Amino acid sequence: MHNKSVAELSRELESGKISSVELTRQFLGRLKKEDEQLNSFITITEEQALADAHAADEQRAAGKATPWTGVPFAHKDIFCTNGVATTCGSKMLANFVPPYDATVTENFRKAGAVCLGKTNMDEFAMGSSTESSFFGATTNPWGLSQGEKRVPGGSSGGSAAAVAARLVPAATATDTGGSIRQPAALCGVTGLKPTYGRVSRYGMIAFASSLDQGGTMARTAEDNALMLNVMAGFDPKDSTSIDRDVPDYTATLNEPLEGLRIGLPKEYFTGNLSAAMEEQVRGAIREYEKLGATIKEVSLPHADLAIAAYYVIAPAEASANLSRFDGARYGYRCEDPKDLLDMYTRTRAEGFGTEVKRRILVGTYALSAGYFDAYYLKAQKVRRLIQQDFINAFKDVDVLMSPTTPSPAFIQGEKTSDPVTMYLEDVFTIAINLAGIPAMSVPAGFVDGLPVGLQIIGDYFSEARLLNAAHQFQQVTDWHQREPQ
Amino acid sequence: MTISRTDIEKVAVLARIRVDEEQVSALEKDLGNILDLVDQLSAADTDSVAPMAHPLDAVQRLRADEVTENNEREAFQAIAPATENGLYLVPRVIE
Amino acid sequence: MQWDIVIGLEIHVQLATKTKIFSGSSTAYGAEPNTQANAVDLAMPGTLPVPNEQAFRYAVMFGLAVNAEIERRSVFERKNYFYPDLPKGYQTTQLERPIVGPGYVDIDLANGETKRVRIHHAHLEEDAGKSLHEDFHGMTGIDLNRAGTPLIEVVTEPDMTNADEAVAFAKKLHGIVTSLGICDGDMSQGSMRFDVNISLKPKGSDTLGTRTETKNLNSFRFMEQAIAHEVERQMDILEDGGAIVQETRLYNGDRDESRSMRTKEEANDYRYFPCPDLLPVEIDDAFIDEAHNSLPELPDARKVRFKEQYGLNDYDAGLLAGDSQLAAFFEAAADRGKDAKLASNWVQGEFSARLNAEEKPVADSPISGEQLGDLVVRIADNTISSAGAKKVFEALWTGENDSVDAIIDAKGLKQVSDTGELEKMVDEVLASMPDQVAQYQQESDPKKQKKMLGGFMGPLMKASKGQGNPKLFNEILVKKLGG
Incomplete structure (x- = not known):
């Protein structure tokens, strides 16, 4: 059963071949055993999962099932779950049990899905390797057979590793600069970052509010569509959520790709992209040509400024978003503070990890008097130039394709000494968040036994088209079905 | 762009993060590297470009003035570090 | 040396909405601590603000009432600072694009003249909670019921030249917001709080002096006293050849003294930037017309x-x-x-x-x-x-x-106004006081006569058990004595 997709499991449950309780037990058993090696989960909610599975079986028996009723999955530990620890990978929230649900959490509850636990992540979603988690690094299941401990990418590395290792068929994730697509690529799974505003951010612990977007991770594009059907939609509790109809994302998966116009941004096929990686990505694009798509080179002239703009805007927003973690009302408080200032400064020095503190300090600096114009305002202007690049590109093409990452999964510890080296991991993904457009990463081959991701970028609200393109590709390739040994 | 020790100390005070003496050198290097990366921005010609605060060109929705929240003090204070008589307790401000 | 006093005011007006500016929690005054502080007000992780339409309606009504321009597209910013009564670590406020632009209010002066005080702008923002410093084992107690209550902060130009003008303006503003019904005006509960910016300059000089800000005055009387106090303080310093330090001061009305609020955390840098959780608010003509039509x-x-x-x-x-x-x-x-x-x-x-x-x-x-x-x-x-x-x-x-x-x-307070009855009493009293009657009749100065009448009034009131109409008694007395 663990190799089946959400769609398949849903059919099994519907046919009555297996109950949700049985299915949940199987997945929990496997999860508890396999995750000792991977550390992809921070919390496993066994009791709650079994209770939910039981309730799901009753729902199904009562004829009130949705496609998700009784299907196991997991939440990235950034989504608040009522009564279940929500840590954001941080010591600051290690003891934090929210008395409320994120809207995304609530949506999966309503759909009857069975959450097995909370997946590991870079602290406060700041990172590209899931090594900055207070709960220890997650290991990429790929590479283990060669005796190597490689990173799963990040920040949603726990979700990606868990899905790749078949511990869950699907997991939620979030993406601020590549945090869904990069780990999906490095773990050989399929992930989607929707248009900004498509999925509610309520109860999703904020990193950078104008960039954060909740999204999906599963092995198949079809399962991503099933997830998005549950997650997408207007939420009155999120002022930046968009009131716009949500299509059935599964309905258009089988549209033919004949005539699809694909743009290849030339800036995304240069630099530190290895020849082996490029060959795999170009191979995938040839598959699209066989499916009837046309290929055209396009240019995103300001692409090289994306990382610079991002590392002003994201830390600036984060510096304010993370001010609430002050030891006063919830979360970590340092021992025996001698006065208020001592409580603030020690709580935050001890509760946050190195990378989080670095970003808060950079963001504070960029917003401080004398630097605001040169950094923050300038970055916002560059952000518009980057957005304009995409708007121009989509005048001529339907989707853009590129590698998701410049290289496959790297060895743990390799990039932790220099933050900037780590930042460059997101060189092909970060501009998409600045523009707010949707993008996917789809398994597209292997280099040295490690997965390679193809990034498919779309115009605003084109999730259905991206899922369609990914699904059609997965009908003629089996990269997404490969299983790490 | 280099960032001075004084800058780091100033920013750490603003951000309310205690930075110990031995951490300053590492921060000087790391933040300096990040700012070097960020300094690429100065190359961009943005003279006639409007700053973009938000990805979508949308307008704020407003909520009706109706009470939707109940008293949930018990649930919220159950996860608080220190409370008494319904108040959150924090150390005093020493001026 | 003669000095000109320059006064500008910043007034925090708590809006009388049912709920907070960014959450559906009640704003009712006097609830048990933290019973009206919910996930958004407590800045629980992942929670997000959704603005209250009524706060905007009230702000627009205020703008119209003070002859101001309404900003059609206003933006919220984050003002970053740490304090336990500010749960998010930033206050959501408006800096670059406040909802109410320049306007004015005319005030009546004691000399019968009218003076125009210009309003620089008024912006919407959220109030903070309250810190209770009484002893909790040496700790401070925090009540966040007030956190997120909508405020408009009204900022005037430095157009006032003495405490009387400042108080007249404050009273006028109080009258406007209470008439509009957008604020209950209860200053004892902090519904209106005044910050006073004061500077002195040599009489006739065009150059403004360094100003101080005296914060959180919550009665007209304290405001008047605080201005007098601060003017005197600055004058003493300047006349001793000293310089005024630009600072925020706290006035203690009970002791009539003030102190600087400077602390070691002094060098504040609020790092304002547009709040990414909120979008620009657009106010259209229909909204303004509706507010205009609802003005009382x-x-x-x-x-x-x-x-x-x-x-x-x-x-x-x-x-x-x-x-x-x-x-x-x-x-x-x-x-x-x-x-x-x-x-x-x-x-x-x-x-x-x-x-x-x-x-x-x-x-x-x-x-x-x-x-x-x-x-x-x-x-x-x-x-x-x-x-x-x-x-x-x-x-x-x-x-x-x-x-x-x-x-x-x-x-038994009803006056006896039956003249017959009253005349009888007068006759009796006059008969019992022949000496005084003679004195009265010999007196030629009417003023003194008038005074002497009072001497009869006491016995008359006594005779009538306090119920005789004094006016009628007077008339009858004058008639009988004169006649």
Whole structure:
């Protein structure tokens, strides 16, 4: 059963071949055993999962099932779950049990899905390797057979590793600069970052509010569509959520790709992209040509400024978003503070990890008097130039394709000494968040036994088209079905 | 762009993060590297470009003035570090 | 040396919305601590703000009432600083694009002139919670019920030149927001709080001096005292050749002293930037028209009406029209009492004095305008003397009885106005005081005669058991003694 997709499991449950309780037990058993090696989960909610599975079986028996009723999955530990620890990978929230649900959490509850636990992540979603988690690094299941401990990418590395290792068929994730697509690529799974505003951010612990977007991770594009059907939609509790109809994302998966116009941004096929990686990505694009798509080179002239703009805007927003973690009302408080200032400064020095503190300090600096114009305002202007690049590109093409990452999964510890080296991991993904457009990463081959991701970028609200393109590709390739040994 | 020790100390005070003496050198290097990366921005010609605060060109929705929240003090204070008589307790401000 | 005083005000006006500016928590005053502080107000992780439409409606109404431009596209910014009563570690406020642009208010001065005070802008923001510093084992208690209550902060130009003008402006603004119904105006509960910016410059100089800001004054009296105090403090420093330090000061009204609020965390850098959780708010013509149509009568218009409708003079009309509750009370009293001048005297005299003495707003008055009107009727028709009227007022106020006539009866305050009866009493008293009668009749100075009449009044009141109409007694006395 663990190799089946959400769609398949849903059919099994519907046919009555297996109950949700049985299915949940199987997945929990496997999860508890396999995750000792991977550390992809921070919390496993066994009791709650079994209770939910039981309730799901009753729902199904009562004829009130949705496609998700009784299907196991997991939440990235950034989504608040009522009564279940929500840590954001941080010591600051290690003891934090929210008395409320994120809207995304609530949506999966309503759909009857069975959450097995909370997946590991870079602290406060700041990172590209899931090594900055207070709960220890997650290991990429790929590479283990060669005796190597490689990173799963990040920040949603726990979700990606868990899905790749078949511990869950699907997991939620979030993406601020590549945090869904990069780990999906490095773990050989399929992930989607929707248009900004498509999925509610309520109860999703904020990193950078104008960039954060909740999204999906599963092995198949079809399962991503099933997830998005549950997650997408207007939420009155999120002022930046968009009131716009949500299509059935599964309905258009089988549209033919004949005539699809694909743009290849030339800036995304240069630099530190290895020849082996490029060959795999170009191979995938040839598959699209066989499916009837046309290929055209396009240019995103300001692409090289994306990382610079991002590392002003994201830390600036984060510096304010993370001010609430002050030891006063919830979360970590340092021992025996001698006065208020001592409580603030020690709580935050001890509760946050190195990378989080670095970003808060950079963001504070960029917003401080004398630097605001040169950094923050300038970055916002560059952000518009980057957005304009995409708007121009989509005048001529339907989707853009590129590698998701410049290289496959790297060895743990390799990039932790220099933050900037780590930042460059997101060189092909970060501009998409600045523009707010949707993008996917789809398994597209292997280099040295490690997965390679193809990034498919779309115009605003084109999730259905991206899922369609990914699904059609997965009908003629089996990269997404490969299983790490 | 280099960032001075004084800058780091100033920013750490603003951000309310205690930075110990031995951490300053590492921060000087790391933040300096990040700012070097960020300094690429100065190359961009943005003279006639409007700053973009938000990805979508949308307008704020407003909520009706109706009470939707109940008293949930018990649930919220159950996860608080220190409370008494319904108040959150924090150390005093020493001026 | 002669100095010019330059005063500007910043006024925080708590809006009388049912819920907070960014959450659906109640704003009702006086609830148990933290029972009206929910996920968003507590800045729980992942929670997000959703703005309250009514706060915008109220801000627009305010803008229209002070002749201001309404910003069609306003933006919220984050003002970053750490304090335990500020759960998010930033205040959501407006800096670059406030909802209300430049406007003005005209104030009446004591010399009868009118002065225009310009408003620089007014912006929407959220209030902070409260820190309670009484002893919790050496800790501070935090109540976040008030956190997120909508405020408009009104910022004036430095157009005022003395405490009287500043207080007149503050009272005028109080009258405007309470008339609009956008603020309950209860300063004792912090519904309106004043910050005063003061600087001095040599008389006639064009260069502004360094200013200080005195924060959180919550009564007109404290404001007046704080200005006097600060002007004197600055004058002393400047005349000793010193320099004013730009700083925020806290005034203690009970001790009439102030101190600097500077701390070691002083060098504040608020790092304002647009709040990414909120989008620009667009206000369209329909919204403004609707707000315009819902504007009630404002103090300036009411003053004109009071002069016309009730025949009040400029001063009385201005005073009564300035405060919407006082105005409504007066109108009830005048309409019931049928004597507007008398009603005006009683509202401004006995009634206001009593409210002030007990530090009560008009809303908490134990008597109604109608009751005062009933009292006015009985004064005007000579049923009771003014001394009796004060007794009736006292009985109404203390709740002894709520009917004016019942009180008059119960206390036997009805004046005897039967002239036959009164004449008999006068005859008897004059007969018993022959020496005084002779003295009176020998006196040629009418002024002294008038004084001597008082000598008969005591025995007359005694004879009538205090119920004789003094006016009639007087008339009869003059007639009998002169004749």
